[in-house]
Amino acid sequence: MPEVLVLLVEDDDLVVAVLEAAFEEGGYKVALATDRAAAISELENDPHRFHAIVTDIRMPGKLTGWDVAHRARQLVPTIPIVYMSGDSAKDWAANGVPSSIMLSKPFAVDQAVTAVSQLLNQVPPNAV
Amino acid sequence: MPEVLVLLVEDDDLVVAVLEAAFEEGGYKVALATDRAAAISELENDPHRFHAIVTDIRMPGKLTGWDVAHRARQLVPTIPIVYMSGDSAKDWAANGVPSSIMLSKPFAVDQAVTAVSQLLNQVPPNAV
Amino acid sequence: MPEVLVLLVEDDDLVVAVLEAAFEEGGYKVALATDRAAAISELENDPHRFHAIVTDIRMPGKLTGWDVAHRARQLVPTIPIVYMSGDSAKDWAANGVPSSIMLSKPFAVDQAVTAVSQLLNQVPPNAV
Amino acid sequence: MPEVLVLLVEDDDLVVAVLEAAFEEGGYKVALATDRAAAISELENDPHRFHAIVTDIRMPGKLTGWDVAHRARQLVPTIPIVYMSGDSAKDWAANGVPSSIMLSKPFAVDQAVTAVSQLLNQVPPNAV
Amino acid sequence: MPEVLVLLVEDDDLVVAVLEAAFEEGGYKVALATDRAAAISELENDPHRFHAIVTDIRMPGKLTGWDVAHRARQLVPTIPIVYMSGDSAKDWAANGVPSSIMLSKPFAVDQAVTAVSQLLNQVPPNAV
Amino acid sequence: MPEVLVLLVEDDDLVVAVLEAAFEEGGYKVALATDRAAAISELENDPHRFHAIVTDIRMPGKLTGWDVAHRARQLVPTIPIVYMSGDSAKDWAANGVPSSIMLSKPFAVDQAVTAVSQLLNQVPPNAV
Numbered sequence: 001m002p003e004v005l006v007l008l009v010e011d012d013d014l015v016v017a018v019l020e021a022a023f024e025e026g027g028y029k030v031a032l033a034t035d036r037a038a039a040i041s042e043l044e045n046d047p048h049r050f051h052a053i054v055t056d057i058r059m060p061g062k063l064t065g066w067d068v069a070h071r072a073r074q075l076v077p078t079i080p081i082v083y084m085s086g087d088s089a090k091d092w093a094a095n096g097v098p099s100s101i102m103l104s105k106p107f108a109v110d111q112a113v114t115a116v117s118q119l120l121n122q123v124p125p126n127a128v
Numbered sequence: 129m130p131e132v133l134v135l136l137v138e139d140d141d142l143v144v145a146v147l148e149a150a151f152e153e154g155g156y157k158v159a160l161a162t163d164r165a166a167a168i169s170e171l172e173n174d175p176h177r178f179h180a181i182v183t184d185i186r187m188p189g190k191l192t193g194w195d196v197a198h199r200a201r202q203l204v205p206t207i208p209i210v211y212m213s214g215d216s217a218k219d220w221a222a223n224g225v226p227s228s229i230m231l232s233k234p235f236a237v238d239q240a241v242t243a244v245s246q247l248l249n250q251v252p253p254n255a256v
Numbered sequence: 257m258p259e260v261l262v263l264l265v266e267d268d269d270l271v272v273a274v275l276e277a278a279f280e281e282g283g284y285k286v287a288l289a290t291d292r293a294a295a296i297s298e299l300e301n302d303p304h305r306f307h308a309i310v311t312d313i314r315m316p317g318k319l320t321g322w323d324v325a326h327r328a329r330q331l332v333p334t335i336p337i338v339y340m341s342g343d344s345a346k347d348w349a350a351n352g353v354p355s356s357i358m359l360s361k362p363f364a365v366d367q368a369v370t371a372v373s374q375l376l377n378q379v380p381p382n383a384v
Numbered sequence: 385m386p387e388v389l390v391l392l393v394e395d396d397d398l399v400v401a402v403l404e405a406a407f408e409e410g411g412y413k414v415a416l417a418t419d420r421a422a423a424i425s426e427l428e429n430d431p432h433r434f435h436a437i438v439t440d441i442r443m444p445g446k447l448t449g450w451d452v453a454h455r456a457r458q459l460v461p462t463i464p465i466v467y468m469s470g471d472s473a474k475d476w477a478a479n480g481v482p483s484s485i486m487l488s489k490p491f492a493v494d495q496a497v498t499a500v501s502q503l504l505n506q507v508p509p510n511a512v
Numbered sequence: 513m514p515e516v517l518v519l520l521v522e523d524d525d526l527v528v529a530v531l532e533a534a535f536e537e538g539g540y541k542v543a544l545a546t547d548r549a550a551a552i553s554e555l556e557n558d559p560h561r562f563h564a565i566v567t568d569i570r571m572p573g574k575l576t577g578w579d580v581a582h583r584a585r586q587l588v589p590t591i592p593i594v595y596m597s598g599d600s601a602k603d604w605a606a607n608g609v610p611s612s613i614m615l616s617k618p619f620a621v622d623q624a625v626t627a628v629s630q631l632l633n634q635v636p637p638n639a640v
Numbered sequence: 641m642p643e644v645l646v647l648l649v650e651d652d653d654l655v656v657a658v659l660e661a662a663f664e665e666g667g668y669k670v671a672l673a674t675d676r677a678a679a680i681s682e683l684e685n686d687p688h689r690f691h692a693i694v695t696d697i698r699m700p701g702k703l704t705g706w707d708v709a710h711r712a713r714q715l716v717p718t719i720p721i722v723y724m725s726g727d728s729a730k731d732w733a734a735n736g737v738p739s740s741i742m743l744s745k746p747f748a749v750d751q752a753v754t755a756v757s758q759l760l761n762q763v764p765p766n767a768v
Contacts, residue, residue: 094201121623131362236410242366252718351710369494381476629755633758637729
């Protein structure tokens, strides 16, 4: 079967390892970006390459996960967005995009995989 | 009964008149702001005075409806947001806040009133 | 057209007057019960007579709005329930029934009518 | 404000009168078709003229409300569909289209207007 | 624990193998039909044997996945339906049944399992 | 990653074994209570220790799963509740709490894990 690619934007090696294993168990492929600027470059180069974005909010550098999602939705308005955060979760109501899911840490890996599957299953086939 | 106040941010007199009449028919009170900077000042002065925001996207001045909603949600994370727009509707997926509704022009007034009622009815009584 | 009957359980005359007018404007008929024990008797006598229940939580007497809804759902599992309350709204998460709506006072009358219409529109035609 | 046009497919004069009044009160315009073949011709001539369809299921002639909705969705995949019926409501699970609403008779007129407003408010601005 | 049986209607051996493994990992049993006429016969012989249908749209023969779902819902109005397709996904808005999910190829297997679990979890216990 | 703890209230050893394995596969930890009174004591001692409750309805003793959920929601209004039952499923409409899920037996284990993940993913980060 052709691949369904999730862009994972996260710099904690342990979280990356656990999420990669769980998404692959669920039949997804994972492309990793440990740096937000790099993530945005990849999105701009080939916006339709990714089927969903799973992003941490805070990482080293100026850009935040809010910025990654904002840029992704400018490029592909229907792309599913899942945010992960601890102390930034409370800012989701002001900074998140519509139809996104905020996973407040701690969360179980199945929450992340189910979040992506739910959001993909909701995208109407006629949306662009 | 005590009032339920909708902050309407819109500068087209005709749209204002039609929406005010419909919201009042539905038992709401309407506070009008024809200028976005003034709207944000009012929100900052007394954030819990308003129960919902209905805002146009583009108006004279630098600020947009996206900015009004963003600021309102920083102050009151659960406040319902309804956007109204013609050619900016396509930007909602990137610029809107979670659990908001975008009314693409043209829309019927009942869509606006129903949007506010639906969103208010969904706020869990324990959310803050 | 045959009537769609809402059982309104409320003892504040002003609230009753405002809600009755709004429901009738929306094409509903309203049966009023100012006493919870009487409301439950009416439900038990003819459970399928009512299409929805709109009930205050606290009133004189031992029974609460939670009890009215509980009994109504034992008799008709699909009947829409809308609660209205001020200081009891926070107890809805523990005391409410599934697929019900809690209107925290103050609310606009259109919220009550939209709540009933939404809930009726969601009942699948095959549910019993 | 520009018009938002609902195509009402119904041959009972009384139901037509009540629904027309309620939709116009809500800011909608109504185009009436008393005959299903005529309804389908109008849809085919100018599919984007209508913003929503409200249709009875059974009427004189060979075509049913299921056929009208099916044809409308072939032409405009996102168009909101509201069915009205008494004894055909039970067939909705097999014959209806996705994201449609079935109003089982008897229903209150506010249910019909709220159904259209809810469905229009859910169409993502990027869907086609 | 007693079995929960998914009827999988698909003729691509690779897709069948991947889906069977994933559904069994999730605690489901899978009954395979590689032919739509046979699928419909099995449904007609014992409609309540299956708890959900997962069907491809196009396969050799005259019948389509739309027909399988339509017949299944005539027999069991609450049965969850998940469609899988590539180029027929765009026809779901016109040809699908209410409360169904369309998986546009490519999809990850977890989307299929989550789709069935979500739909089963939504069926109200009182629906028939 | 820090743990996400599900309180499982169930006395059938086989069901416990299957559910524990599935929740742990999904990244959850499970705390088992085979007795409802003990479950309620644990909730009262440290209400925020658990992230979700999965409870059978009937077990030896006077208390039911409805009581466990009711008490849990008094202590933590946003806690996700999943009920499991065979012949008590029909009472969910009268006895369940809002935003809960009833799994009618038989169910697949993935339904239980997906139910918890869905409910956790829906809790707004600002709710308390």
